[in-house]
C-alpha cells in the first residue's frame with residue numbers, strides 16, 4: 001500500500017513515498033515533515049489552521065480572553081515578587097497568532113502595564129500575519145515585538161510563556177511488546193511497530209513507574225531538552241509558565257501515549273495521512289520536562305490541571321461584574337469560556353499548567 005495515489009499528490013506525500021522506497025521512516029520523522037517542512041509543513045504554510053469555522057482545531061484562546069486575563073494577573077504577581085523591575089519581558093515561544101499576548105497586554109493595568117513588554121517568538125508565517133494584526137496597537141507603541149526562532153535570546157527578567165508549544169514538537173511513539181521495545185514507523189505497507197535500539201528513550205521509560213507491562217509505552221520528544229532549556233536559560237529571573245496537553249511519565253506509559261491527528265475538529269491516530277494538511281500533536285511528558293527545567297536551575301517546578309489553575313488564579317470577581325454588562329450573545333460566549341476552562345471533562349481538565357521560578 002502506498003500512502004496515497006493519484007495525480008494531485010500533496011508534495012509532502014510524494015516526498016514521503018520517495019523516502020519510503022529506501023526503507024521505513026520513523027513516526028517522529030513523518031511528524032517533522034508534516035509540521036515543519038519549510039514550504040508545505042502545517043506550521044510553515046501560508047494559511048492558518050485555527051478557529052472554530054472550517055478549521056482543524058481551536059485552542060484555549062479561541063474561547064475568549066479568560067486565559068490571557070488570568071495570566072496577566074499571574075504575571076503581575078511575578079513582577080511584584082521580583083520587586084517591580086522597570087522592565088518585565090514576557091517571551092512567548094510558539095506564540096502563533098499572538099492572541100495570548102494581545103489578551104495579556106489588554107488585561108494588564110498600570111503600573112504593571114508600564115513595565116510589561118511582550119516578545120512573540122514563532123516562525124509560523126500564517127500565524128505571524130495574524131499576530132501582526134492582533135498586536136498592532138502594541139507593536140506601534142513598542143510594547144510588543146517579534147523574534148525569530150533562530151535568534152539568540154538575550155538574558156531577561158520577566159517570564160517565559162508557552163501555550164501548546166511542546167505538544168507540537170515531533171515525537172516518537174514506543175511500546176514494550178513483552179520482550180523488547182518497538183517504535184512506530186511508516187512502511188510502504190502502512191504503519192508498523194519495529195524493534196529498535198535507543199537506550200536514551202527506553203531507559204527513561206523503564207525508570208518510570210513500577211515495572212513495564214506488555215502494551216505500555218509513551219512518546220519521546222527528542223527536541224524537548226534543547227527547546228525547553230534554551231528558553232529557561234534566557235530567563236535571568238522570573239516565572240517559567242507553560243500550558244500543554246500531557247501528564248506525568250508513569251501515566252503516559254500506562255495509557256500507551258500516541259500521536260494524535262486533528263482534522264476539521266475530529267481527532268484520530270492517522271498521523272501518516274494527509275501530511276501538511278492536518279495538525280499532529282503528542283502528549284508532553286511533564287516529569288521529563290520538570291527534570292530538564294530543574295537542570296537549568298529553575299526552582300519549585302510543578303504542574304496542575306488548567307481547570308485547577310484557573311480556579312485558583314482567575315480574576316473571577318472582576319470578571320463577573322464585566323460579564324453582567326455584556327449583551328446576551330457575548331455573555332453566553334464568556335460563560336462558555338469559563339465552563340470550558342473549569343468544568344471536569346472539558347478543555348481545562350485535558351491541559352496542564354507548569355510553573356517554575358528563577359529567583
Ligand SMILES: C[S@@+](CC[C@H](N)C(=O)[O-])C[C@H]1O[C@@H](n2cnc3c(N)ncnc32)[C@H](O)[C@@H]1O
Nearest residue numbers: 043059093094095096121122124149163164168
Ligand atoms: C499548536 S501551535 C500553538 C500556537 C499558539 N500558542 C496557540 O495556542 O494558538 C504551535 C506553534 O509552535 C510553533 N513552534 C514550534 N516549534 C517552535 C520553536 N522551537 N520555537 C518557537 N515556536 C515554535 C509552531 O510554529 C506553531 O505556531
